[in-house]
Amino acid sequence: MSVRLKLTLSYAACLMFAGVMLLVAVWVFLLRYVPDRVLIIPGSATFVDGVFPIRSELLRVFAPRAFVLMVILLLFGLVGGWFLAGRMLRPLDRITAATRLASSGSLSHRIQLTGRNDEIRELADAVDGMLGRLEAHVAEQQRFAANASHELRTPLAITQTLLDVARKDPHRDTHDLDDRLRAMNTRAIDLTEALLLLARADQRSFTRQPVDLSLAAEEATETLYPFAAQHGVGIEVSAGTAITVGSSTLLLQLATNLVDNAIVHNLAEHGTVWVTTSAHAGTVSLLVENTGDKLSPELVSTLTEPFQRGALRTHTDHPGLGLGLAIVKSITQAHDGTLTLTPRLTGGLQVKVELPAAPPASPTG
Numbered sequence: 001m002s003v004r005l006k007l008t009l010s011y012a013a014c015l016m017f018a019g020v021m022l023l024v025a026v027w028v029f030l031l032r033y034v035p036d037r038v039l040i041i042p043g044s045a046t047f048v049d050g051v052f053p054i055r056s057e058l059l060r061v062f063a064p065r066a067f068v069l070m071v072i073l074l075l076f077g078l079v080g081g082w083f084l085a086g087r088m089l090r091p092l093d094r095i096t097a098a099t100r101l102a103s104s105g106s107l108s109h110r111i112q113l114t115g116r117n118d119e120i121r122e123l124a125d126a127v128d129g130m131l132g133r134l135e136a137h138v139a140e141q142q143r144f145a146a147n148a149s150h151e152l153r154t155p156l157a158i159t160q161t162l163l164d165v166a167r168k169d170p171h172r173d174t175h176d177l178d179d180r181l182r183a184m185n186t187r188a189i190d191l192t193e194a195l196l197l198l199a200r201a202d203q204r205s206f207t208r209q210p211v212d213l214s215l216a217a218e219e220a221t222e223t224l225y226p227f228a229a230q231h232g233v234g235i236e237v238s239a240g241t242a243i244t245v246g247s248s249t250l251l252l253q254l255a256t257n258l259v260d261n262a263i264v265h266n267l268a269e270h271g272t273v274w275v276t277t278s279a280h281a282g283t284v285s286l287l288v289e290n291t292g293d294k295l296s297p298e299l300v301s302t303l304t305e306p307f308q309r310g311a312l313r314t315h316t317d318h319p320g321l322g323l324g325l326a327i328v329k330s331i332t333q334a335h336d337g338t339l340t341l342t343p344r345l346t347g348g349l350q351v352k353v354e355l356p357a358a359p360p361a362s363p364t365g
Contacts, residue, residue, distance in 0.1 A: 004085045011081030012074060019073045023066055091120045095127055107135035159184045195323070204334045206247035210358050213251065213286050214239035214277040220255035221275055228263045233271040233290075235259070242277040242284035244355040246335040254331045255286060257324040258351055262290035265349065285354045292348035300341050300349065304329040328353070 094111050101109045110131065113124035159181060166177050221235050228235050244251070255275075262273040276287040306326040325341075328351075332339040337355035344350050 004082070004089055007085035007088070008078060008081035011084065012077030015073050015077035015081075016070065019070050023070075088120075091115075091124060095124055098127060098131065102131055102134070107131055107138060156184075156188065159188075191323075206250060206334075208245050209248065210243055211246055211248045211251050213242040213244060213255070213284055213355070216248070216252045216255040217259075217275050217277050217286060219252060220259045223256065224259050224263060227260070228273065231263060231266070231271075232269050233263050233266050233273060235263075235273045235275065238274075238276045240276075240278045242279045242286070243358040244284050244335065244337075245358045246355070250331045250334070254328050254353065257328050258286070258288040258353070261324045261328075262288050262349070262351075266290050266292050267347075279357060282357055283354050284357050285352055287350070287352045289344065289350045290348045291344075291346075294347045295343040295349060297343060300343050303341060303349075304339065325351075 091111075091113055094113065098109050098111045110128050111124040112128065113121050115121060162177060162180055162184070166174075218237060218239050221237050225235065259273060259275060263271075266273070271291045273291075274287075274289040276285075278285055278287075304325045306323055329339050332353050332355070335355050337353055340352045340354075342350045342352070
């Protein structure tokens, strides 16, 4: 049975039930109080032993008409219920058509249901929102796949060119060729590992355990101190206890990427990076700020996209892979957190990661 037929039968049944209850009410509150017989004047039309059988006569007249009325109510309930059910289910047909188009690969179609803001309208709006997010996600994945293919092809193409040149010139310096091949190979390995890390974060395939962001921040800064000193960048750390739940490896990678990004995209001389961790009501945060050129909000909004290197902000010979902040974004989302990028008024960037705080430990007894 279709939903429309079920609704139709339900409407008809409710109407029939209401009719029966009405007849019962007429009997209980009216006919039962009518006397069985009454005295009449002799010589009238109906005369039986000087009394008129009023109740039986009323029942004889009322019963057929009540039956006809119930049949009319049944027909009205079926026809009216069929019409009303079709009208109520018509928006669901539009929702079904939209989902079928989406399943066939067309994500641009929208239901755009008008009318009152009822449950069906809310469902249609929710489906429209889901289709919009799916379309954006698919477009992002397509761009990512195209960019990843391009990035992976570049070192391979350069390697092939170097090998071709070496084959044509056997007297070429092999040490220079070896250095360049090693550099290209290292870049390809780094890019592949970054892509794998990004995929791992997106899939949320990791074990969750309590992690102190302050320890991750301190380890990341200690590891990158030589790199910062090499480029004349100072690091100031203010690490307050900030315990969340997640992957210690991924969160360490998150902190490392943020500090590394702050070092690379800094002033040419005498730059500074500030790293702060703190705990709040229900959340913990990692804040990384750096000096640098003034950035526009439009540029900042694109920095978490894969392979957006922000070349205009770079003042070092470390071009990066363009995946640092993209990995930070994926790790943050995998830990149900939020990532906020804000340009500093005096130049540089402020990056804030907020994650849910770990629940308080249960007392042992």
